Amino acid sequence: MSRHGLAHAFARVAAAAALLVAVSVASGTGALAAGQELGKVLPTRSPEKVYSSTCGYCHGHNVGPIIRGRGLPVETIEYFVRHGNGAMPAFRPTEISNTELKALAQWISQAPVDAKEHGQ
Amino acid sequence: MSGISRRDILAAGAVGSSLVAARAFATPLDGTRMLPKRMSRSTFATAVKELQAIVGSDWVFADEESTVSYRKSFIPDLRGEHVPSGAVAPESVEEVQAILKVANKYRLPLWPISTGHNMGYGMATPASSGQMILDLKRMNRILDFDAELGTILVEPGVTYQQIHDYIAEHKLPYWIDVPTVGPIVSMVGNTLERGVGYTPYGDHFFMQCGMEVVLADGSVLKTGMGSVQNSTTWQAFKWGYGPYLDGIFTQSNFGVVTKLGMWLMPQPPVYKPFVVRYPNAEDVAKATDTIRPFRMNNLIPNGVLIMGALYQLAMFKRRTDIFNGTGAIPEELIKAEARRNGLGMWNTYFALYGTDATIAATEPILRAAFEASGGEVLTEAEMTGNPWFEHHKTLMRGGMTLEEIGLVRWWGSNGGAVAFAPVAPAKGAETAGQSALAREIMNKHGFDYAPAYAVGGRELHHIIFLMFDKGDDDSSARAETCINEMIVRFGEKGWCAYRSSVSTMDLVARQYGETNRTVNARIKHALDPNHILAPGKQGIA
Numbered sequence: 001m002s003r004h005g006l007a008h009a010f011a012r013v014a015a016a017a018a019l020l021v022a023v024s025v026a027s028g029t030g031a032l033a034a035g036q037e038l039g040k041v042l043p044t045r046s047p048e049k050v051y052s053s054t055c056g057y058c059h060g061h062n063v064g065p066i067i068r069g070r071g072l073p074v075e076t077i078e079y080f081v082r083h084g085n086g087a088m089p090a091f092r093p094t095e096i097s098n099t100e101l102k103a104l105a106q107w108i109s110q111a112p113v114d115a116k117e118h119g120q
Numbered sequence: 121m122s123g124i125s126r127r128d129i130l131a132a133g134a135v136g137s138s139l140v141a142a143r144a145f146a147t148p149l150d151g152t153r154m155l156p157k158r159m160s161r162s163t164f165a166t167a168v169k170e171l172q173a174i175v176g177s178d179w180v181f182a183d184e185e186s187t188v189s190y191r192k193s194f195i196p197d198l199r200g201e202h203v204p205s206g207a208v209a210p211e212s213v214e215e216v217q218a219i220l221k222v223a224n225k226y227r228l229p230l231w232p233i234s235t236g237h238n239m240g241y242g243m244a245t246p247a248s249s250g251q252m253i254l255d256l257k258r259m260n261r262i263l264d265f266d267a268e269l270g271t272i273l274v275e276p277g278v279t280y281q282q283i284h285d286y287i288a289e290h291k292l293p294y295w296i297d298v299p300t301v302g303p304i305v306s307m308v309g310n311t312l313e314r315g316v317g318y319t320p321y322g323d324h325f326f327m328q329c330g331m332e333v334v335l336a337d338g339s340v341l342k343t344g345m346g347s348v349q350n351s352t353t354w355q356a357f358k359w360g361y362g363p364y365l366d367g368i369f370t371q372s373n374f375g376v377v378t379k380l381g382m383w384l385m386p387q388p389p390v391y392k393p394f395v396v397r398y399p400n401a402e403d404v405a406k407a408t409d410t411i412r413p414f415r416m417n418n419l420i421p422n423g424v425l426i427m428g429a430l431y432q433l434a435m436f437k438r439r440t441d442i443f444n445g446t447g448a449i450p451e452e453l454i455k456a457e458a459r460r461n462g463l464g465m466w467n468t469y470f471a472l473y474g475t476d477a478t479i480a481a482t483e484p485i486l487r488a489a490f491e492a493s494g495g496e497v498l499t500e501a502e503m504t505g506n507p508w509f510e511h512h513k514t515l516m517r518g519g520m521t522l523e524e525i526g527l528v529r530w531w532g533s534n535g536g537a538v539a540f541a542p543v544a545p546a547k548g549a550e551t552a553g554q555s556a557l558a559r560e561i562m563n564k565h566g567f568d569y570a571p572a573y574a575v576g577g578r579e580l581h582h583i584i585f586l587m588f589d590k591g592d593d594d595s596s597a598r599a600e601t602c603i604n605e606m607i608v609r610f611g612e613k614g615w616c617a618y619r620s621s622v623s624t625m626d627l628v629a630r631q632y633g634e635t636n637r638t639v640n641a642r643i644k645h646a647l648d649p650n651h652i653l654a655p656g657k658q659g660i661a
Contacts, residue, residue, distance in 0.1 A: 035289045036282060041211070042260045053281050057303055057522035062436050062507060082189050086535035086590075087528035089237055089304070090192035094179075094209045094257035094277070 047107030050100050054091070055108070060117025064088065069113030077105040154203045156229055156250040164205065167226040171208045174218045179258070182206035190236070190253050193243040194528050195538040195621050196588070196596040196603075202245035202622050204231065207253035213378050217338040219254065220376070223652040224336065230254040231654050232376050234276035234309030239301055239525070240539025240585060241313075242622035247656030254376065257306075262286055263379065264355070270294050270384040271329065271355035276308040276377065283307060284520055294384040295517060297321040297423075300524040308380040312370050313619055316574050316581065318515040320473060321385040322423025323576060325370060330354040332379035333369050336648035341365070341375065355381035371619065372640075373654035374647045385518070388473035392483075393513040395503060396495035397464030401451060404428075404555055405548030406493040407468050408573070408580070412546040414489070415577050419482055420470045422516055426551075427467045428571035429458035431585060432508050435526040439568070448563040462506045468495065469512040527570065527585050534591025538599060538623070540584045540606050542615040546575055554582050554615060558606060562586065565602035581618055607631075622656075629659020 036042050045053070058064035064087075067077070081101055084090030096104065155164055164182075172180045181187045182205070190207050197203075208230075210216045223230050231251040236244030244253055260277030265286065272283065280302035287294055296302075297317035299310050311324040321327045330344045344360035345353040358366070369375050398407055407426050414420040433442065433454070442457050443449040455465055468490075472479045487497045503509035507523075514521050528535045540558075544550040551573060559569040562584075572583040584606070588599035600623070607617065607624055611631040620628045629637060640660045644651070655661050 035285055036262060038265065039261055039263055041258070042282060053285075054304060057520065058525055062523055063526040084189070084192040086533045087194075087525055088535075089239075089243065089525075090189040091304075092189040092207075092236070092255065092257070093186075094255050095235060095304070 044097065045100055047100070047104040050096060050104045051108065054096070055104075056117075058088070060114065060119055062118070064119065066113075066117050066119040067108055068111040068117065072109055074105040074109050077108050078102075081105075154200075154249055155205050156227070156252070157248075159227070159250075163226055164228075167222055167228050168206065170222045170225075171219060174215055174222070175208060175210050179209040179211075180206065181208070181253075190244045190255075193245045194239065194535055194590065195242050195245075195623055196536070196590070196600045197245070197623065198593060198596050198600065201249055202242060202247070203249040204244075204246055204253050205250050207255050209255040209258050211258045213259075213332075213334060213340065216254075216256075216334050216376055216378060217340075220334065220336055220338050220652070223252075224650050227650055227652065228252055229652055229655050231657075232256060232276075234306030234312075235279060235304060237301060237305045238309070238313065239528075240537055240621065241619065245622055247622045247625055247654065251654070256376075256378070259378065265290075265292065266355065267292055269356055270386055271381060272307075272384060273330070273355055273379055273381045274307055275379060276306055278307060279304060280307055281520060284518075293387045295319060295321075295387055296384060297324065297327070297518050298515065298520070299324075300515065301522050302518075303520045303522055307382060308377060311380060311382065312377055314370055315619075316423055316576070317518070318423045318425060318469070318512070318574075319385055319471075319518050320421040320423075321383065321518075322574075324382075325367075327383045328366065328380060329356065329358045329383055330379075330381035331366055331369060331377050333375035333377050335375045336650065336653055340378075342379075343369075355383075368643065371658050373657035373660055374643060376653065389475050390479055391471060391473055391517055392479050392499065393469065393471045393509070393516050394486075395498050395509055395512065396468040396470075396490045397498065398466040398468070398495050399455075399464050401455075401465050401555070402552065403464075403494060404466050404573070405552040407466050407495065407548075408546055408551045408575070409548040410489050410493040410495070411468065411470070411575050412578070414470075414486060415546065415575055419485065421473060422471050424468060424470045424575040425512065425515075426573040426575065426580075427469065427508075427512075428555075428569070429454050429463050429465045429467070430568055431527070431570040431572050432463050432467060433457055433461065434530045434568075434570050434585070434587060435511070435523055436507055438532065439530050440532075447566055448568050461508070462503070463508060464496070467508065469516060471516040527587060530568075530570075530587040531589040531595070532591070534589050536588040536590030536595065536599065538586050538588075538603055538621050540586060540603055540610075541617050541619055542582050542584075542610045543579055543618045544582060544615055546578055546580045550615075551580065551582070553613070554610070557609060557613070558582070558584050561606050561609065562602060565598045565605075567599070567602060582615075625656060626659045 060066045081091050168182045187206050190204050229251040231246035232254040233244045235257050256276035259275040261275045264273040280298045283296050297319045299315045299317055311328050314325045316322050330346050333341045343366045345351045345357050369377055411424050490497050511523050528537045562569045570585045574581040589595040607627050616631045617628045644660050
């Protein structure tokens with residue numbers, strides 16, 4: 001195993017990345033408005049982001065049932081998020097805020113079917 | 121929980137679900153067993169008012185409707201022994217300090233959580249009923265990211281998903297190392313529980329560097345180099361000067377960790393995942409003995425998983441997909457189902473990280489050894505699209521997945537699972553012995569043995585996921601008996617758990633000996649004389 005070769009390759013990647021970071025900071029994109037800034041709490045997320053960061057890892061992805069495109073009632077969705085059900089954990093207002101949950105439930109209720117999703 | 125099924129709710133529709141919710145909420149949170157021991161209702165109400173003054177009324181949860189999310193867990197709790205009195209959620213260190221002052225004043229026990237998704241071990245629920253959850257999820261700031269050193273400083277509420285997003289957004293050349301449910305759990309919480317992952321940075325506590333702890337008296341300790349004036353080394357050098365303190369704040373109740381530093385793995389130029397399939401149940405010994413030398417000399421650099429067929433199948437299938445009879449599923453059926461899905465009875469996942477040249481130099485050595493042991497070595501060339509291979513390919517590069525939650529619904533929609541995780545030396549005779557004993561006990565109680573071995577270096581964690589039906593009291597009772605019997609009988613052979621559910625903390629702590637417990641008790645009493653922080657955590661009152 002060539003440890004020198006590995007070290008050089010890692011160094012090249014690191015140098016390229018350092019350059020990238022420097023460029024992004026210099027051009028003012030180091031604090032992109034879209035995401036979380038250093039030292040700040042996580043800003044309110046869009047329903048699409050909450051879905052992709054939490055729900056979508058199970059629902060429509062091998063584990064949970066498909067919930068988009070079914071016109072599920074908003075109250076039902078809110079109930080499940082806060083209570084959990086069976087294998088589904090409960091999610092608290094500290095992790096999905098009441099504001100986020102309201103928007104999420106509306107979004108899921110009205111979302112069309114995503115052909116890429118597959119349920120269980 | 122109300123016992124109302126998912127199907128009932130879905131069928132009920134909007135109006136129906138509101139009615140169902142109202143019915144569930146009609147059960148009052150006024151059972152005295154849920155209040156802190158020896159605390160009157162009026163004292164509790166006064167404490168709640170003072171907590172509301174600190175964090176705002178929106179962030180104190182002290183009635184049935186608002187605490188329901190904190191009570192959900194997958195483990196058996198037939199006697200209501202893990203029911204919190206409420207929850208309080210601070211947003212800053214100053215608020216944590218003020219809460220501790222109130223807790224000391226009223227002797228209000230607090231159970232700190234980071235994100236509260238400690239899946240197989242009780243989620244957010246406390247070791248004993250009546251404790252108030254100290255929910256740190258709102259403290260979710262990424263405080264520092266050093267792009268040269270690859271270090272990060274985070275608060276407890278930061279999930280692996282947040283860090284993943286931050287890295288992606290800023291195109292930083294680092295990977296994170298995740299437990300199996302990374303998106304919704306905390307880097308701080310998992311590290312403090314001494315959880316493991318599957319990249320070369322898989323031993324999370326080993327990769328931790330510096331922490332900030334609020335002690336019960338409100339004082340703030342920064343460990344390692346963190347208290348040095350003008351320190352620039354807090355996340356670079358672990359050990360500091362004098363006794364190394366970080367360890368006593370892991371799996372403990374000696375303080376509230378409010379900041380934690382971690383090292384991140386530089387993104388490798390090339391990543392190549394492998395699986396080695398073994399056809400028979402007894403092959404686990406050969407797999408173990410083949411892996412050990414490569415973990416010791418680091419030719420295999422990552423946290424290796426030896427996954428049993430049933431653990432794998434349970435991720436994406438339900439029990440009735442395979443078997444409708446009573447008792448444990450016969451081994452031949454498991455073997456046949458595994459084969460149909462491209463799995464062996466044991467499936468060893470490892471990966472190589474480096475350059476094409478370094479991987480090309482290493483791969484033949486590993487292939488030869490695994491093939492000589494009877495394993496079938498496979499890569500993306502053969503396994504792309506296989507959902508289990510794809511899952512582990514994601515994990516071994518620190519990717520986001522929640523697929524292992526699927527195990528919890530093995531017995532049906534009610535869910536139910538509790539983990540038992542004894543450690544052992546990484547020797548074939550040890551894994552063969554542990555698997556035989558676990559299978560015997562679990563099958564006797566009517567459960568299926570769903571194992572995984574996580575091989576660190578010289579040791580391995582045996583992760584046994586006991587799946588049961590939480591909607592069935594008989595199944596829950598058998599699960600409780602079964603887990604207790606496993607803890608006791610494994611303990612008799614010197615095999616003890618590295619971590620345990622809130623329901624078995626005292627039982628496991630006893631196995632580590634009286635002197636150990638006494639030392640922990642003395643430290644506890646010195647740092648938290650009113651015992652307000654998580655009484656019962658890891659068996660420490």
